[in-house]
Amino acid sequence: MAAYAYQAVDAKGRKKRGVVEADTLRQVRQQLREQGLMPLEVEPAADKERKPGAATPRWGGVRSVKSQDLALITRQLSTLVSSALPIEQCLLAVADQTDKPRLKKLLMSVRSKVVEGYGLAEAMAEFPGVFDHLYTAMVAAGEKSGHLDQVLSELADYTEQRQHMKSQLTQALIYPLMLTLVAIGIVVFLLVSIVPQIVDNFASMGQTLPPTTRFMITLSEFLQNWGLALLGIIVIALLGFKQWLRKTSHRLSYHRQLLKLPLLGKVIRGVNTARFARTLSILTSSSVPLLDGLKITSTVIGNLAMREAIDEAATRVREGSSLRAALQQTRLFPPMMLHMISAGEKSGELEQMLRRTADNQDREFESLVQVSLKVFEPVLIVTMAGIVFFIVLAIIQPILQLNQSVGL
Incomplete structure (x- = not known):
């Protein structure tokens, strides 16, 4: 018997979808009619599902699940x-x-x-x-x-562990980005909406404005005249960059540069080394040969540069090198992890050492995320306070100058 996905309507005209088992399409339609349903569409459930490039059926094909x-x-x-x-x-x-x-x-x-x-x-x-x-x-x-x-x-x-790490990584990258965008939005709102109302009052004073005030007015006028064009250029640049990344060689070069960044590079290496260790540990414990395990593990690594390094390490292992020596030549894995892998190879407990390594990497990553977020928030607050202070200073200085001239 095969599984068939169907779409039908009941006596009240409500659409029903589901899956039934039968030997033929004719039996499926007969079963549906016996249940008081009028079949609209019936297809083998597996036909389109197993074709990665096929379009999603309109009755809701499963391309992935949560x-x-x-x-x-x-x-x-x-x-x-x-x-x-x-x-x-x-x-x-x-x-x-x-x-x-x-x-x-x-x-x-x-x-x-x-x-x-x-x-x-x-x-x-x-x-x-x-x-x-x-x-x-x-x-x-x-x-x-x-x-x-x-x-x-x-x-x-x-x-479950992979989903947890994905959530941690999302928090590490998205949360600071959202805070930054909100901060930039507030500053732009002040310069575009509030500052022009105050500038009209300065124009009637007929006095020389301080440098800070002139800079603020120039920046405000630029955003009013070219703000939308600048936003359009940024959007086009992002879309062009996304298109550029579709080429594997470009994406590989970009991923290599990411690994060199001070903080983000450390986060990316930590996430991928933890995923590598945990995946290889599970495969080893499941009696999958080491070479096959390395080949499979490289496919779950998100960074193409690290994936390429693992493939090269697998080649060295095939030629007779130890796993520790092969990974050490990539210069991407932390020394503690390499020492634990070496100990696991010598003791015959590689899977346990890999599991411990993955746990250590996960703990380090979570600690790094927490510390980074705790540091980022006050830095952003201080930066925003400095920008707002500059805007307020640029507004107050002409008023103080006017008061001094009136006092004289």
Whole structure:
């Protein structure tokens, strides 16, 4: 039996969507009519899902799912598999448990492939937008080793940890950016809306204005006359930069430059080294060979320069080098991590050392984010106070000069 996604209407004209199992399209339509539904569209659920370049079907194809949802269904599968239930029953139970049509459709599509005789990893590989190469490789290793439930549990933990790190990184980058944009917006509002009203009063004084006041007036006039054009240039530049990054060689060069930045480069290295260590640890514990693990791990690294370095390290390992020596030549991994990897290779506990390294990197990253945010906020406040003080000073100085001239 295969899974079919349908769109139908009931007797009241309300649209219904869902997934059913049947042998043929004709059986699907018959089932829907027996339920009092008029079928509008019926398609095999897996046909368009497994084509990465295909357009999203208008009945809501699943290109990806949220990390929280993926972690949840993975953990549920782990629990059911540990109960010695057949894989197809586990998938059916999880599909019945979820109340999200997109997830139900995905799980039923995977189940239909399993029923046809495919392995779980092979069935999941049909949906690369949801189950990436790392996920399917670990599931395949779990199926071969007979420890699928443990592998799925580790995958759920990994997915949750990765989502947590993503949230931390978003906070580290987006929060300061938003504060900066708000601060710039306030200053621009003062210069464009408030300052011109005060300048009209200065024009009637007929006196020489202080340099600070003249600079403020010049800046205000520039923003009024060219502000929108400047904003347009910035938007066009950003769009052009985004287009420029589409070329792999350009993006690689850009990522290399990011690694050289004082603070941001350290954050990027920390996030990616932690992801590298944790991913390789999970793959190693799942009995995936080291070379295959390095190849898979490089695909989950976001920075292309670090991805290229890991590929080069994998080549050195294939030629007989130790993992520690291969990674050391990249000059991208911290010394503590390299020493722990060396200790793991010598003791035969590489996966435990990699896991500890990932935990250490995560703690360092979280500490760096917290310290950076605590430092950034007062610096931004002081900077804003200085700008506002300059504007106020530029406004008050002509008034003080006028009072002095009147007093004389």
